Amino acid sequence: MINRATYQAAKIVAPLVEEHFATLLEEASAAGxxxxxxxxxxxxxxxxxxxAFWVSLRKEEGHSAKISLAFLPPEQSGNALLFKHNLPLSPNILTKIAPGVERSGVYLGVWHDGYDLYVWGTTLTMPNCCLVVDVSDPALLVIKHRRIHGFGKFTNVAVLKGEQIKLINQKKAEKIGECPGILISLLDLAGPSDHNDYLNVMxxxxxxxxxxGxxxxxxxxPQNTREWEHSVIHPITYHLTPSYKGLANLVRKDRSVASEIYLQAALKKEIEYIGGLTAIDGATVITDEYELLAFGVKTSRAHSNEHIQEILFFEPINDVAAVVIxxxxxGGTRHLSAAQFVFDQKDALALVASQDGHFTVFSWSxxxxxxxxxxxDALLL
Incomplete structure (x- = not known):
């Protein structure tokens, strides 16, 4: 029916991804x-x-192609942009059209006629659990799907970087210590009653x-505590009084009195505002109710505590074992400081981004x- 791949990783990962989607759709259907x-x-x-892989290695007018391919028929795409003539799913065609569809949230719709795959147009919407293949960078692909419960990041299934395959293991994190809420949501482990991507601003x-970068x-x-101040260097240059509540107020806002579109746009703006502050040297401190307390904060070991000597490190992908190191x-000083902070402040959470793209969540078990x-980081792409 469809031509076989020449990219070897595609051949290896395809049956594993098929199995994932079969289980996902079966469970979703059974849940109504x-x-x-x-x-x-x-x-x-x-x-x-x-x-997607061969497109990722090409350039159009000096720019690497970045596209998102979604597998769905046109009738499931809502208000879509439909081509009069379907386009073949070929690297040449995809490279030419890439500059016009590289913006976030734009997807090229892919379907088949029983023999060949073709591109029928573009869409901004798609059905639940829809397969998406993102071209993120040269030789870097992310296989993901739209999660069922609304606003939020798509759920990653696999990350391919050249010949390297990272298959996300959704159940692994549940078996090792405690699983922080941010990881539960990224792995799509929460049930419908708990799953609220609108509020999952982390x-x-x-x-x-x-x-x-x-x-x-x-x-x-934790909200309404100053215990964290025992683990930072004083004076704090950018200590806010009162705390900044822009993001917190949006999260607390009654969704019945504001449109979903407005709230999502406002949330994104506030998140980008705080996200920008994290580029300043030092840590940004927020409460678990999303109030911004300070930024550019230098951490230190609490006087009553010892130096941290070990952590349990793991990545929720197949064939990678948890290790105590x-x-x-x-990582560097930033990772060591975050680990020490959580060691001293056991009810805290630390999120650390490296310049090389790695992202680590520190929590106490x-x-x-x-x-x-x-x-x-394999879940954030």
Whole structure:
């Protein structure tokens, strides 16, 4: 039916991704979900990934192509832009059209006529659990799907970088210590009653602070406490009085009195505002109710505590084991400071972005009595 891939990683990952989507759609249907995307067979996945990979290595007028391919028929796309004549799914065609569809939220619709895959147009909307293949950078692809419960980042299934395959293991994180809320949402593990991407601003903040490429750290501390101040150097240059409540007020806003579009746009603006502050040297401190307390903060060991000697480090992907190591082995001063802060302030959370794109979440495990460090950059792409 469809030509076989020449990109070897596409052949390897396709049946694994097919299995993931089969389970995902079966569970969604059993839960009574509607507006579900079609099941993508392995041959289709293989062909789409293959085309996306070869496009990623090409340039149009000096710019690398960045596109998103979504597998769905036109009738499931809402108010779509439809081509009069379908285009073949070929690297040449995709490279030519890439400059016009590289903006975030624009997807090239891919479907088949029973024999060949073709591109039928572009769309801004898609059904639940729809397969998407993103071309993020040369030789870097992300296979993901739209999550069921609205606003928020798509759920990553696999990340391909050249011949390297990172298949996201959604259940692995649940078996190791405690799983922080941000990781639960990124892995799409929360049930419908708990899943509220509109309020899950931590993921959006993580994406924002990673995007500026300068590295940064966010320390999340409990509301209405000053205990965290024992683990920072004084005076704090950018200490806010009163705290900045722009993001917090939006999160608390009654959704019945404002449109969803307005709230999403306002949330994005506030998140970008705070995300920009994380580029300043030092950590940004916010409460677990999203009030901004300070930025450019230098952390230090609390006087009553010892130096941290080990952390439990893992990445929620297949074939990668959790290891107990010294925090200095996973990054520089920023990582060591974040690990020490969580070691001292056990009810806090630390989000750390590296300049090289790595992103790590530090949290305290009561069950294992150790600081956990979860590397989640594969989930943020």
């Amino acid at each position: 979900e509607i507006d579900l995307a079609p099941q993508p067979p392995a041959r289709v996945i293989e062909a789409i990934v293959d085309a 993921i959006q903040l993580a994406v924002s602070m990673r995007a500026h 300068r590295g940064g750290a966010v320390l999340v501390v 010294h925090p200095a082995k996973i 009561e069950k294992l009595n150790i600081v956990q460090a979860q590397r989640i």
